[in-house]
Every structure is written in structure tokens, then in C-alpha cells.
Amino acid sequence: MQNREEPLWQALATTDLADGLETALQQGEGENCEFRSSFGEDALRTLCAFANTRGGVLWIGVRDDGSISGVTLGKETLRDWANQIRQALGVNARLEPLQIGDKTIVRIAVAESQAKPIRFKGRSWQRVGSTDQQASDEDETRWVLERIGQTWDALPDLRVHWNDLSSEQIALFRRRCNLQGRRLIPESEDDATVLGKLGLITPDGQITRAAVLLFGREPQRFYLNAFVKIGRFRAPTHIVDDREIRGTLFEQVEGTMQYFRDRMETRYEFTGEPAREVVWEYPLDALREAVVNAICHRDYLDSAHIQIRWYDDRIVFWNPGKLPPALTVETLLRDHPSLPRNRLIAEAFYYIGWIERWGTGIQRMREACLSTGLPEPIFSDHLGIWTTFRKDILTEEYLKSLGLSERQIQAVAHVRQRGSIMNSEYQRIFGVGKATATRELRELVLRGVFATEGRSKRHIRYILAKCSPNEPNVSQM
Numbered sequence: 001m002q003n004r005e006e007p008l009w010q011a012l013a014t015t016d017l018a019d020g021l022e023t024a025l026q027q028g029e030g031e032n033c034e035f036r037s038s039f040g041e042d043a044l045r046t047l048c049a050f051a052n053t054r055g056g057v058l059w060i061g062v063r064d065d066g067s068i069s070g071v072t073l074g075k076e077t078l079r080d081w082a083n084q085i086r087q088a089l090g091v092n093a094r095l096e097p098l099q100i101g102d103k104t105i106v107r108i109a110v111a112e113s114q115a116k117p118i119r120f121k122g123r124s125w126q127r128v129g130s131t132d133q134q135a136s137d138e139d140e141t142r143w144v145l146e147r148i149g150q151t152w153d154a155l156p157d158l159r160v161h162w163n164d165l166s167s168e169q170i171a172l173f174r175r176r177c178n179l180q181g182r183r184l185i186p187e188s189e190d191d192a193t194v195l196g197k198l199g200l201i202t203p204d205g206q207i208t209r210a211a212v213l214l215f216g217r218e219p220q221r222f223y224l225n226a227f228v229k230i231g232r233f234r235a236p237t238h239i240v241d242d243r244e245i246r247g248t249l250f251e252q253v254e255g256t257m258q259y260f261r262d263r264m265e266t267r268y269e270f271t272g273e274p275a276r277e278v279v280w281e282y283p284l285d286a287l288r289e290a291v292v293n294a295i296c297h298r299d300y301l302d303s304a305h306i307q308i309r310w311y312d313d314r315i316v317f318w319n320p321g322k323l324p325p326a327l328t329v330e331t332l333l334r335d336h337p338s339l340p341r342n343r344l345i346a347e348a349f350y351y352i353g354w355i356e357r358w359g360t361g362i363q364r365m366r367e368a369c370l371s372t373g374l375p376e377p378i379f380s381d382h383l384g385i386w387t388t389f390r391k392d393i394l395t396e397e398y399l400k401s402l403g404l405s406e407r408q409i410q411a412v413a414h415v416r417q418r419g420s421i422m423n424s425e426y427q428r429i430f431g432v433g434k435a436t437a438t439r440e441l442r443e444l445v446l447r448g449v450f451a452t453e454g455r456s457k458r459h460i461r462y463i464l465a466k467c468s469p470n471e472p473n474v475s476q477m
Contacts, residue, residue, distance in 0.1 A: 017098040017107055024059060025066045029130040032056035037069045039081055041121075043108070044088050045132050048120040051091050051113040052135060052143070053127035061105030070103030078106070085110075089118050116143035138301040152300055153213070153342040154199065156206035159222060165207070167191060169215040169248055176352040183351040199344055209300070210344035213249050220246050225320075226300060228252050228291075230259055230308040249295050249345065253354070256291045256308070260284070279372065282315060282389050286368035286377070289361050290387050294319040296349050297341050304384070313393070319385040329379050332362050394449065394464070402447050407432075408440055412449060412464075420453075420461040 024033050032054060034046045039060050050056035061071040078095045085093045085108075094109045117124035117140045124135040145152060174185045174194065185194055195201045200211040213219050219226055226249075231242035241263075245255040265281040294306050299321020307318040323329070324339045338359040340346035349355045365387075366376045375393065380386040394416070399409045407430050414429065415421050421429075426437040441462055444450040454460040 017096055018100075020057070020107065021059065021062075021098060021100075021105070024057065025062075028066070029064070031127050031129060034058050034130070035062040035064055035066065036060050037063055038071060039106075044085065045120050045125055046127075047085060047091070047093065047108065047110050048089050048118050049125040049127040049132040050110050051089060051118040052116050052124060053112065055110055055112040056127065058108040058110075059105055060108060061103065068100055068103050068105065070100070070105060073097060073104055073106070081106075081108070088120055090115070091118060114147065116140075116147060138303075141301060142299075151341065151343045153210035153344045154208055156202050157209050157212055157222060158206065160207045160212050160216075162192075162207070164217055164222075165191075165211060165215045166217045166248075169250070170194065173215065173250070173348070173352065180351065180353040182353065198347070200348075208344060210342065210348070213300075213345065214348050215248060219248055223300065225303055225305040228256050228295070228306045228308065230256060231310065232263065233309055233311045249349075250352075252295055253288070253291050257284070257288055260287055281391075282374070283368040283372050286365045286389065287315070289365045289368075290317050290377070290389070292349065292354050293361050294385075294387075296345055296355060299341060302384075313391050315389045317385075317387040319387075321384060323381050323385065329381050332379055333366075335359070399449070402449070404444070404447070404449075405440070408444055411440075411444065415450070415462065415464055420463045422461055426462075 024035075027033065029035060032050065033056060034050075036043045036046070036058060037060075043058055043060065046056075046058055050058070061069055063069050078097065082093060082095055085091065091110055091113055094107075096107045096109075098105050098107060117135060124140055125132045126135045126139060127133075141152075170191045174187075177183045177185050189197075192201065195207075195211055195215075196203075200208050200214070202208065209223075212222055213226060216222065228245040229242065230245065232240050234240055243259055245252050245259065247255065260282075261284070267279050294317055298306060298319050302320035304320040306320065309316045309318070321341070323332075324341060327339060338346075338357050346355060350357055355361065362379070369376055369389065373392070375390050378386075378388040378390070380388075394412055396409060399412060404412075410430070411421060411426060421441075423434065423437050423441060426432070426441060427434060430437075432440075441450065444462065445452060445465075448465050450462040451465040452460050453463055
């Protein structure tokens with residue numbers, strides 16, 4: 001029963017703290033949660049990492065294994081800790097004690113700082129998973145650019161001179177812009193005027209990094225890893241063909257797509273019209289969207305290059321860098337705003353019609369795959385951005401690996417040919433009773449092979465699910 005002398009707000013706060021601790025103990029340490037037995041330099045380092053990442057909560061008096069060790073608090077302990085945090089890191093923290101039985105723990109919460117990089121003893125740290133890792137110079141540069149509202153590609157490159165740019169590439173861009181109609185460029189304007197109006201040359205005449213990547217004669221002379229490497233794999237360690245595609249960003253898009261067109265299998269479908277329709281092994285529109293996204297939105301501060309691994313059953317794109325802080329893989333799959341990492345490059349791609357400004361690229365990739373009967377692409381954010389296009393995974397070998405019976409595998413073949421199957425059809429085709437048909441169809445749904453459609457039990461149809469839960473783990477490649 002609540003103590004009559006205890007303020008109501010304090011009782012509620014204590015309850016919230018206890019609930020927060022219970023959740024933290026269940027989920028364990030992670031990007032925004034850490035346990036420490038005591039307050040000291042390790043705690044300050046973790047708070048520094050939280051402030052440089054997405055904020056977090058540090059529980060003092062809790063061991064790594066989640067057991068409660070407790071801490072001893074004096075009259076001024078919390079005030080002293082708050083002062084140490086402010087003096088060491090320059091951030092404000094919220095400290096709250098919580099009594100668990102006869103032991104006291106302290107919750108210390110810090111928000112993501114708007115003044116990154118935050119440093120502790122001269123070093124900046126960031127939170128990666130459940131560990132504190134020292135930030136690189138590139139990480140600190142990203143934070144500074146974010147803070148001042150600037151993008152990497154808009155910075156001038158003092159090494160570059162006008163003769164390092166290609167007038168032919170600028171002329172091609174001019175024609176593409178005028179053909180698309182999104183940004184008309186008068187023929188009377190010289191190249192310097194055009195690039196100046198596009199923000200690709202600074203007001204004092206310096207050439208930006210975006211201009212080098214878009215129109216440079218040899219962009220890789222200045223940015224060594226700004227290229228695409230694509231390889232044809234028969235197995236994870238068996239490469240039968242590889243190519244490095246260099247040049248301007250526009251040339252990299254076109255060169256990569258030409259590589260696919262030259263090597264990809266096709267088939268023909270008769271649609272009733274005089275001409276036959278060419279069906280590519282993977283939808284070219286989806287692959288082009290992935291190539292453009294990777295080249296346009298990659299993190300050019302990262303020292304790696306874009307990699308495309310083409311296996312017999314899938315194509316995997318790996319793009320250096322992380323998603324912008326406001327985006328996650330989950331939000332990518334929903335309606336989301338366009339948040340270009342490289343603003344000037346994105347604008348150039350938009351003007352020639354290669355990207356939109358509505359954040360719809362992911363949805364277009366998904367729709368292109370589904371319209372050709374392929375599974376939706378898989379997106380992952382782990383040491384870079386992964387996009388995986390898959391062929392049909394419902395092979396007989398794969399279905400057997402799920403423990404399905406021959407009858408169930410035949411049912412999958414039936415649905416692939418006819419589009420759906422009903423319980424009554426399953427009974428009739430395979431000569432089984434209703435209970436058996438219901439059980440085996442339900443198992444196909446639980447395995448992620450079938451999905452259901454229909455408003456009532458009598459009219460339920462079983463169709464192929466859009467994707468399977470047992471996807472390849474691209475982060476292990």
C-alpha cells in the first residue's frame with residue numbers, strides 16, 4: 001500500500017523506473033542499454049558513446065549478467081556524478097535512484113547530442129551493438145557535416161582544376177536534363193554558369209566533390225574507391241568473372257547495367273501480340289533502381305567500394321555506409337521521406353530522371369520483383385547496406401529441407417501452375433480426408449510457403465506467400 005506521506009509523482013516515477021529496469025534486464029545490453037557495477041571511467045566512456053549515437057540508458061549497480069549488485073549513495077553522490085558527466089563530456093544527464101529490496105541502483109540517461117562529436121579524454125566513442133567503439137576520423141567528419149547541415153559532396157576539393165572536368169560529360173548531362181524537362185538548361189549558358197547554378201561550383205569558383213564524381217575525366221584519381229566491383233560467383237569462394245566499373249557516376253550506372261544485360265539469361269513469352277516479350281532473369285528496372293540507389297546514396301567517406309555479388313540463386317548489393325539516422329530498414333519498407341546523403345549528386349540524378357524525390361525507390365524495386373513472380377528483395381543494415389534479389393527459392397530441394405512431404409511439394413507445384421488451391425481441391429487431388437488436408441495446408445502456411453486469402457472458411461484459398469522466413473543471411477557473405 002502506498003505511503004500516505006510519499007508524493008504520488010514519486011510513486012509513479014519509481015514504478016516507471018522498475019518497469020524500465022525489468023525491460024532492460026529482459027532485453028539485455030544493446031545499442032542504447034548498458035549495465036555497470038560502479039560509476040567510473042568505463043561508465044563515462046559509455047555515456048560518451050550513447051551521446052554520439054542515439055542516446056541510451058546506463059544502469060549503475062547491475063552486473064553484466066543482469067544480477068543486481070547495488071551501489072552505495074551518499075548525500076551528494078548523484079550531484080557529484082552529474083558534475084563529473086558535465087565536466088568530462090559537456091552533456092547533461094538525468095540520474096534517478098531506484099531501490100530494489102535492500103539494494104540501490106541508479107539509472108543514468110543521456111540523449112543523442114546535437115553537438116557531436118562528444119569526446120572523453122580526447123577521444124570520441126560511438127555505440128555499436130552492445131560495445132563502445134572508438135570513432136574514426138570519417139565518423140567525426142560525418143557528425144560535423146550533419147551538425148552544420150552540409151553534405152560531403154557539396155564540399156570543395158582544392159586539388160581539382162577546371163581541366164579535370166569533362167566538357168563532353170557536361171554536354172551529355174545538359175542534353176539529358178533538357179530531354180527530361182525537370183531542369184531546362186539554355187544552350188546559351190556556358191559550362192561554368194551551368195555548374196554554378198547547380199551548386200556544383202562554389203560562389204568563389206571552387207569545384208565541389210559532386211562535380212568531380214559527376215563530370216570528372218578521371219574521378220578515381222581523386223576518390224580511389226568511388227567505383228563499382230561486380231563479380232559472378234558459382235560459390236562463395238568460386239569467382240568466374242569480375243569487373244571494376246569506373247568513370248563518372250553516370251558511367252558507373254550504365255556500365256553496371258550493361259554488365260547485367262550482356263550476361264543475364266532471358267526467355268520469351270507470347271502475349272498474343274505480333275512481337276514476343278523478353279523476360280529477363282531478374283527485372284532490369286529493379287536492378288537499375290538498386291544500382292542508382294547504391295551509387296547515388298553511398299557514403300563516400302567510407303574507404304570501401306560498392307560490391308555486387310551475383311550467385312546462381314541471388315544477386316547481392318553491398319553499399320558502404322549506414323542508413324541516415326532518421327531511417328531504418330523497417331521504415332524503408334513503409335512510406336518514408338527522401339533523405340539523400342549526397343544532396344548535389346541526388347539533384348543531378350533527379351534532373352535527368354534517374355531518381356524521384358519521394359522516397360519511392362524501394363517500393364518500385366519490390367513491385368518490379370513481385371510483378372515478374374520473384375520474391376521481394378531483402379534489405380539489411382549491417383556493416384553497410386545490403387540488398388538481395390532472389391530467384392524463386394521454392395525449389396524441390398528447398399521444400400524438402402523444410403521437412404515437407406511429397407504430397408505437400410506437389411501441392412506447391414499445383415499452386416505455382418494454377419495460382420491457388422482450396423481445401424476441397426487438396427482432398428480431391430491427393431485422395432485424403434479433410435483433417436489431413438487441413439493439417440498439411442496449415443503446415444505450409446506456418447512454414448511461410450503458403451498464405452491464405454478469402455473472407456470465410458468455406459472460401460479460403462491457399463496461395464504462394466510473397467516471401468519465406470528462411471532467407472539467406474547476406475551479412476555472413
